Amino acid sequence: MQFIDLAAQQKRIREKIDANINAVLEHGRYIMGPEVDELEETLGEFCGVRHAVSCASGTDALLLALMAHNVGPGDAILTSPFTFIATAEVISLLGATPVFVDVDPSTFNIDPQRIEPALSALKAGDASSHPLPGVSGLKAKGIIAVDLFGLPADYDKINAVAKENGLFVIEDAAQSFGAQYYGKRACSLASVACTSFFPAKPLGGYGDGGMCFTDDDNLADVMRSLRIHGKGGHKYDNVRIGINGRLDTLQAAILNAKFDIFPEEVSLRQEVAGRYNEMIAQGRSAEIVLKTPAIPSGYLSVWAQYSLLAKNEDQRSQIQNRLKDAGIPTAVYYPLPLHLQTAFGGLQYRNGDFPVSEDFSKRIFSLPMHPYLQANEQQRIVDVIYS
Numbered sequence: 001m002q003f004i005d006l007a008a009q010q011k012r013i014r015e016k017i018d019a020n021i022n023a024v025l026e027h028g029r030y031i032m033g034p035e036v037d038e039l040e041e042t043l044g045e046f047c048g049v050r051h052a053v054s055c056a057s058g059t060d061a062l063l064l065a066l067m068a069h070n071v072g073p074g075d076a077i078l079t080s081p082f083t084f085i086a087t088a089e090v091i092s093l094l095g096a097t098p099v100f101v102d103v104d105p106s107t108f109n110i111d112p113q114r115i116e117p118a119l120s121a122l123k124a125g126d127a128s129s130h131p132l133p134g135v136s137g138l139k140a141k142g143i144i145a146v147d148l149f150g151l152p153a154d155y156d157k158i159n160a161v162a163k164e165n166g167l168f169v170i171e172d173a174a175q176s177f178g179a180q181y182y183g184k185r186a187c188s189l190a191s192v193a194c195t196s197f198f199p200a201k202p203l204g205g206y207g208d209g210g211m212c213f214t215d216d217d218n219l220a221d222v223m224r225s226l227r228i229h230g231k232g233g234h235k236y237d238n239v240r241i242g243i244n245g246r247l248d249t250l251q252a253a254i255l256n257a258k259f260d261i262f263p264e265e266v267s268l269r270q271e272v273a274g275r276y277n278e279m280i281a282q283g284r285s286a287e288i289v290l291k292t293p294a295i296p297s298g299y300l301s302v303w304a305q306y307s308l309l310a311k312n313e314d315q316r317s318q319i320q321n322r323l324k325d326a327g328i329p330t331a332v333y334y335p336l337p338l339h340l341q342t343a344f345g346g347l348q349y350r351n352g353d354f355p356v357s358e359d360f361s362k363r364i365f366s367l368p369m370h371p372y373l374q375a376n377e378q379q380r381i382v383d384v385i386y387s
């Protein structure tokens with residue numbers, strides 16, 4: 001069994017993918033070819049956002065968004081410690097400092113109630129009310145909220161507290177392209193949103209890719225310039241320091257083919273997740289009581305991962321081993337919260353600083369999840385869990 005069955009998807013659209021790749025080989029515009037414009041137009045419209053700026057990866061999308069906000073040394077960017085390294089890595093890469101805020105126990109996303117206390121602690125330089133990094137003289141500049149496992153964060157609350165405090169908000173929608181929040185699509189929920197086309201993401205290519213979304217004309221212009229070495233009027237007019245962050249035409253051609261069936265795949269993902277919820281509730285045993293994902297009303301998750309909480313670390317490894325023996329792959333997202341990663345040792349966070357994230361990292365695990373997972377396969381997975 002595959003954790004994510006990309007071959008099942010390819011079977012459906014192989015002809016279109018071949019045709020799209022061939023078209024690029026014919027016209028030969030491998031860099032910023034017409035397929036890139038087409039993808040930007042399609043996805044921007046799908047998300048209901050004026051500007052879609054494609055780029056080389058989800059990580060570059062976050063980097064471009066932070067650079068467009070002039071983030072640098074002395075700036076504090078609030079974010080979740082329970083996410084993939086890229087979310088906070090780009091903050092440090094620019095010389096700014098991640099200030100972590102623990103997650104909501106029911107959604108795995110940044111807890112909006114904890115943002116204001118974090119800002120007050122930062123302003124007062126007082127780590128007794130909220131754990132702070134060991135870096136002095138920081139000033140809060142923005143928030144990166146993450147839509148973990150495909151479920152949007154609570155942007156009404158996050159945007160409100162950001163506005164009150166003069167902060168920008170970036171939506172890390174690497175896992176949530178296709179999700180919804182009170183009728184609005186993911187990638188339209190903050191001043192800039194960033195997604196990823198890494199093959200395992202809900203809309204994945206056959207390599208790296210990413211996209212920034214914004215309604216702000218100026219931010220869009222700056223990000224378009226930054227992704228091509230800070231270009232001005234033409235290629236050899238450089239008006240700012242940028243990066244080589246373009247999306248390959250070939251990846252855009254592949255993504256155009258994949259997008260044709262994407263809305264249908266989002267529906268299929270709902271069915272798969274719904275079946276897991278039911279089967280896991282029915283299979284409940286005295287020893288094993290798993291917490292299934294909670295989707296608040298008004299939200300639509302795109303189920304980048306189907307993640308469960310076991311009772312404790314031991315029970316998690318028991319279940320994972322049992323599944324492994326039956327040939328069923330599982331994964332742990334994420335085994336170590338970012339504040340405890342060696343790479344962030346310089347921030348001097350400690351064990352115990354973010355107890356919700358630390359607890360989840362010991363108990364969480366993810367089951368195979370993709371649009372083509374069949375009911376009988378899911379029943380087998382659930383039977384093995386409770387066996």
Ligand SMILES: *Cc1c(COP(=O)(O)O)cnc(C)c1O
Binds near residue numbers: 057146172198
């Ligand atoms: C995958 C991911 C990224 C980075 O995307 P890449 O395309 O791999 O660079 C950033 N943030 C989150 C939450 C992700 O899951």
